[in-house]
Amino acid sequence: MLAPFMILFIIFTVVPVLMSVPIGFTDFNMVQKPNFTGLSNYTALFLSDKIFIKSIGVTAVFAFFTGFVSFVLCFLLAWLINEMPSNLKTIFTLIFYIPSMANVYSVWKIIFSGDINGYLNSFLINIGIITSPIQWLTDGNYVLGTAIVVQLWLSLGAGFLAMRAGFQNIDRSMYEVGAVEGISNRWQELVYIVIPSMKPHLLFASVMQIVSSFTAGTVIQNVVGFPSTDYKAHTIMTHAYDYGWVRYEMGYASAICMILFIVMYMANRAVNRVFGKYTD
């Protein structure tokens, strides 16, 4: 029963992954035969690539907001939606999930447009908060913030839906038992009944949030440009894109992706440990 899945999974996922790991130790450029270069890609990354070092900080800030904050937001919204009557549940879930279905985030460029007629600028000028337009997409002070807003808008995705499913799957009898044992409001119900029985969905959502927040790149590049002003919104994945698909230094790009994987793996371990402590 496991075989059909494992066969397809090994052929189309495991084998390509295993084949791609050694590339990080070569100088592969997509044209010539790759030469083995040992750890030189990795030493170059940490010792002479200043932009890579900078991108680590950017990724950390970006992942905190679009990963951790967004995870909390997903849970909060999934819970609040659960408190609504059932017809409104469907409508609100659709409203919050629709950005993940529509591939249209580039419309934010019109909203953040830097002239006085950009939607956000003209709104802020009209209500008197600012007097001259702000260059949301090019000013180094704002590009990271702008990218975070767009990614947050997109981030109520798989994790959010899984949590909604989790809320619907909590057995009614659990609430009834809780009521008998003296639970008297929404908060107590959340802490004593809901969260303990949602652990699997929370774990799933956390992996999804880690993946989407650490590997964000395309969205940022499309919204604030590539490269962004002063590399202020230059994430590790953008850096890998730069070396992989602009300079065709695939070996170096693979090394960057490997480091990102190690970071994500450790983040996931840390999250698992926190969940383990909370639920035991």
Add this chain to the structure above:
Amino acid sequence: MSNIRKNKTSCIKMGRKKGGTVLIFLFLSVLGIFMLFPIYLIFVMSVKPVEELFIFPPKLYTLRPTMNNFKDMFEIIRQNRVPFSRYVFNSITVTVSVTLFQCIITSTAAFVLAKCRFAGRKLISNIIVISLLYQSNVIYIMQYMVMAKLNLIDSLLAVILPLIASPMGLFLMEQSISQIPDSIIESAKTDGAGLFRICWQIVMPNQKPALLTLIIFAFQSSWNVQSGAFVFHEQYKTLPTVVNQISSAGIARAGIAMAAAVFMLVPPVVVFTLAQKQIIETMAYSGIRS
């Protein structure tokens, strides 16, 4: 009918104050407006006449809505060497087969991983999470090499097969199934039920929310899949590939691009709404279950 039953059950919930519910509604509505605003802009732009698209300052509405952008989109697709219906047929084939096989194969495997004890179970679970976390831009190249070895390049199978064994779907189902008490499965075994029957007659009916969520994910990913570098012949390309081709052709196609976005959004939204309705129904009946 089902509405009445649901209202009854929601009264059982303890300590619900009317005021709190209204406050939550207001909070969700305000945030909802923020979420919907960009989507609203797309809708408006898709029905704006071309001469209004570039007016400054840009307007939030149009007084002369038109379907011209949609008409132009179909007109451009029609000029291709392959009829429009061929792309639709390809996309429907991909979407239906991926959704169907992914749900069956992935959730059966998830059941085995979550509920059967065997050596290497933990290892497989770990490999699946690792494959979710490992993202590299060379994987695509390696996938191409694997498919070339298997002679799959330039066929619809090259689009379908990689999507069926979804590690994300497996992880979702495995997590969700792990909540079911082992005792239920043990007692079914002593009653002489086979593993496949236990999976689909006892476990899956209990997993409706997760299974329907999986359907949403599978449908969405396969409907939006671009045939990309794996397909060269025009007659095997999927709808998103051709829609992306016409809408990325610069500013002259701005209106058409918005129309294309709206057009592509309709099927996933319909499937999503139907599935969510079902998911929410589950709540009303699970009380009877226990």
